[in-house]
Amino acid sequence: MNAADIFGKLRVVRWNGFDFTLSLIRWGFLRRYRARRGKITFFDTGALFIPKYEIAVYEGAAPVVFSKAPEMVFYYPDKAAALLRLGDLESAIVEGGLDGAPTLDFIRDANPQRQHNWVLRVCPESSAASRQAAAASNEYVRGIFAHAMEEAKKPRGAYRSALLGAETRCKLLIVIADVEAETGVPAVSRCLGYWRLDGTPAPNPCA
Amino acid sequence: MMEHPRLTLVLENDDLLRAAVPLCFPSVHNIREQWPSVIAAHRDKPNTPDMLRQKAGVLAMFILATEYDVLENAALWYRVIDEEAFVYIREDRDLFADYLQDSLAHNLALQGYAVDEICGTMAERSKEYAQYRGWRGKEQPTRIVLSDGTESTMDLPADGTLLCEAFKHFKGSPERLNYNFGLQFVQAHVYELLTGKEMPARR
Numbered sequence: 001m002n003a004a005d006i007f008g009k010l011r012v013v014r015w016n017g018f019d020f021t022l023s024l025i026r027w028g029f030l031r032r033y034r035a036r037r038g039k040i041t042f043f044d045t046g047a048l049f050i051p052k053y054e055i056a057v058y059e060g061a062a063p064v065v066f067s068k069a070p071e072m073v074f075y076y077p078d079k080a081a082a083l084l085r086l087g088d089l090e091s092a093i094v095e096g097g098l099d100g101a102p103t104l105d106f107i108r109d110a111n112p113q114r115q116h117n118w119v120l121r122v123c124p125e126s127s128a129a130s131r132q133a134a135a136a137s138n139e140y141v142r143g144i145f146a147h148a149m150e151e152a153k154k155p156r157g158a159y160r161s162a163l164l165g166a167e168t169r170c171k172l173l174i175v176i177a178d179v180e181a182e183t184g185v186p187a188v189s190r191c192l193g194y195w196r197l198d199g200t201p202a203p204n205p206c207a
Numbered sequence: 208m209m210e211h212p213r214l215t216l217v218l219e220n221d222d223l224l225r226a227a228v229p230l231c232f233p234s235v236h237n238i239r240e241q242w243p244s245v246i247a248a249h250r251d252k253p254n255t256p257d258m259l260r261q262k263a264g265v266l267a268m269f270i271l272a273t274e275y276d277v278l279e280n281a282a283l284w285y286r287v288i289d290e291e292a293f294v295y296i297r298e299d300r301d302l303f304a305d306y307l308q309d310s311l312a313h314n315l316a317l318q319g320y321a322v323d324e325i326c327g328t329m330a331e332r333s334k335e336y337a338q339y340r341g342w343r344g345k346e347q348p349t350r351i352v353l354s355d356g357t358e359s360t361m362d363l364p365a366d367g368t369l370l371c372e373a374f375k376h377f378k379g380s381p382e383r384l385n386y387n388f389g390l391q392f393v394q395a396h397v398y399e400l401l402t403g404k405e406m407p408a409r410r
Contacts, residue, residue: 153256155305158312162325165316168227175224179214187214188232 010062013090015097019061022093024086027054027075049113051075053082055089057098071098072107075116085115230268230317238272239394245269246396252403254299260306262400267310269395271318275387276377278320281311282332283373283388287342288397295401303401332376339369 011022056070074089076082085106092102107117156164179187210228218225229237245265252258270284271277288307292300308329315325370388374381398406 153260155302155309157305158308158326158329159322161309162312162316162320162322165230165313166322168223169231169317169319172224172227172231175217176214179211179217183211183213185211187211188228189209189211 011090012062013093015094020093021058021062021064023056025054027051049077052077053079055086073118081114227317230314233272235272246399250403259299259303263306264310267314271314275379278328279376282329286336291397341368342370
């Protein structure tokens with residue numbers, strides 16, 4: 001697993017003076033976990049494939065991915081499909097924005113075996129037909145979502161649980177290594193009182 | 208366990224990784240110290256699926272808060288708790304045992320055990336331990352040599368019982384394991400956690 005797999009790709013495209021950010025990430029444990037807490041949208045089961053990659057479309061420049069909910073989210077079974085569709089989506093948005101015909105075609109023409117759509121955006125200026133299509137799509141997806149939420153409560157089995165734990169540990173250790181490189185002291189200690197409140201190291205009572 | 212303030216800051220907005228820190232680096236002392244309040248927090252609450260999942264999660268954390276043979280200990284505990292769940296919450300036993308297995312596997316992996324090692328050991332021990340009906344049987348006074356070289360006598364589980372056979376997979380001496388497991392089991396208040404009720408004076 002390389003850094004791009006973990007942290008994903010960001011593309012900012014411009015249409016009619018507006019910025020849109022496309023974020024491609026690996027749809028892993030983090031998103032699933034947050035989804036269970038109701039923080040972001042989620043397909044886990046009930047889909048025609050197991051979602052492994054996600055493209056989320058945000059209105060605004062890149063930093064919005066940390067602060068705003070996406071306008072649309074698409075899920076893919078593999079990286080190749082996600083990368084291919086990332087290019088298609090980028091062109092569609094550049095051509096007509098989020099409510100333009102190319103983007104609607106992008107949604108409509110998707111192969112359900114290769115792409116799952118989650119359209120959160122219902123633009124008041126968009127046509128009745130496109131609003132209806134978006135509403136129907138959302139209703140369908142809500143059904144899947146509700147089903148997925150129920151499924152997520154079921155036991156996963158030891159193997160999947162262990163994989164999830166291993167993946168989380170891997171990510172946590174990366175963060176810990178970064179913190180240790182930055183501060184020059186261990187980030188986690190079993191000994192109480194190892195750091196002062198201001199973050200400067202104190203004498204280690206276990207040493 | 209103590210974490211550097213910089214780490215706390217970095218993980219501030221990451222619920223998942225923040226929650227994983229105490230599971231990756233468990234503090235035996237803290238978990239055992241806080242356990243009575245955990246038991247109290249689950250008292251008088253009906254065993255809904257969400258509650259069972261929550262109870263399994265905290266119990267897994269308690270089980271893994273040990274400093275000896277963590278993986279073998281988890282496999283032994285899983286067998287013991289499965290039986291306790293059968294006795295105390297029979298209708299919910301299957302679901303609870305599944306959640307417990309999930310939580311144990313997840314937390315063991317967080318502690319750095321390999322996925323295959325976890326699944327292999329849990330599967331093998333589950334199969335093996337299923338055949339033992341009694342936990343301890345009639346305890347046998349056994350002569351042991353203490354660390355200071357003196358001899359003493361201690362009651363240990365009888366041959367062919369779950370604990371006696373399980374301890375063969377552990378690295379430590381049987382008397383230490385017997386003591387550690389017994390102590391941890393008494394501290395766990397399994398009946399209270401599973402049922403949400405106080406332990407009757409005699410049952």
